[in-house]
Amino acid sequence: MLWQAQARDIAGAADRSTYGLTADGGVLLLDVPAGSAAAKAGLTRDDVIIACNTVAVKTIDEVGSLADKAAGGKLDLTVIRKGKQTRVEVSDYTYGG
Numbered sequence: 675m676l677w678q679a680q681a682r683d684i685a686g687a688a689d690r691s692t693y694g695l696t697a698d699g700g701v702l703l704l705d706v707p708a709g710s711a712a713a714k715a716g717l718t719r720d721d722v723i724i725a726c727n728t729v730a731v732k733t734i735d736e737v738g739s740l741a742d743k744a745a746g747g748k749l750d751l752t753v754i755r756k757g758k759q760t761r762v763e764v765s766d767y768t769y770g771g
Contacts, residue, residue, distance in 0.1 A: 678710035694757035699732025700724045715764045725752035
């Protein structure tokens with residue numbers, strides 16, 4: 675779980691091809707329930723998080739660690755959505771503990 679959304683790490687060439695990724699790694703959001711912290715931040719199902727505050731991420735643990743370092747401040751996520759890179763900005767991110 676990542677911000678109340680189901681997520682998993684990207685793994686292998688098939689995932690990279692399916693989600694239009696050029697590098698290994700990233701975090702795929704499998705389900706983003708309405709009203710969840712992820713949905714409120716603007717994340718959607720099938721988004722792939724590839725960076726957090728400009729640092730490339732490959733795993734859920736890396737996203738969580740970087741996000742928690744930003745607690746109380748801005749969290750800037752780089753996301754691949756439908757094959758295109760976009761940014762999702764979360765203000766006043768709260769520690770996920």
